[in-house]
Amino acid sequence: MQINQYPSASLKTLSKTLTVSLLIFVATSTAKASERYPTESEIQQMNSELSRSVQRILSGELRHHLEDYRTEEEKKSRQVLVEAWSKVNPSIAPFLGMWSGYGQTLSIYPSTTPGRVCVLEGGEGSFYGFTTGTVLSESEIRTRDRRVIVRSENYLGIVGIYNGKPHFGGEFPFRNPRPLPVPSQAMLPTVEDETSGVESAIGQFNKNEAGCTAALPGAF
Secondary structure, eight states: OOGGGOTTOOHHHHHHHHHHHHHHSOBOOTTSOOSSOOOHHHHHHHHHHHHHHHHHHHTSTTGGGGOOOOOHHHHHHHHHHHHHHHTTSTTTGGGOEEEEOSSEEEEEEEBSSTTEEEEEEEETTTEEEEEEEEEEETTEEEETTSOEEEEETTEEEEEEEETTEEEEBSSSOEEEEEOOOOGGGTTOOSSGGGHHHHHHHHHHHHHOTTOBOSSOTTOO
């Protein structure tokens, strides 16, 4: 965790911030491959931990990290997307949108294949990625790269197995989904050297082998 994110914090507050962050969401690099898929027992464990973590953060000093900064227009626009896809591919609808994390974004797009989604990830450390996922329930997506996205209302966590144990990738949950941007705008690089990583991910999305789309049903 970058200490310069809190330049005016006292040592006591900074220590508490670091401790809570590490306890709640282990900062595992999203670029590192998950060793295997989490078991059902591990998924249930982490899903419960996601819900508890959200409540702990919202009731503590770090609650501003989970506050909802969306405009009413963004909420309405995202709801239009959800309602439209719920009529033709209902299992994926609750997951759709651009979810914000701490220095990360997770954009979950619909697919014309029933029960499937397309995922674009962007984050600090020059990591940009594309994967597809299969929706197993209203709170669970299994991705192609051996991870599981778990959902608790307006919050998501990405679970992978690292060193034999399940961990969340990121320090805070992804939260409060916004409308989906066009794919080329979903992972804007912060420096010029990162452009190739973005282009690679967008290229995979646009191959459309999984039926990835940013359009509403009926527009393709």
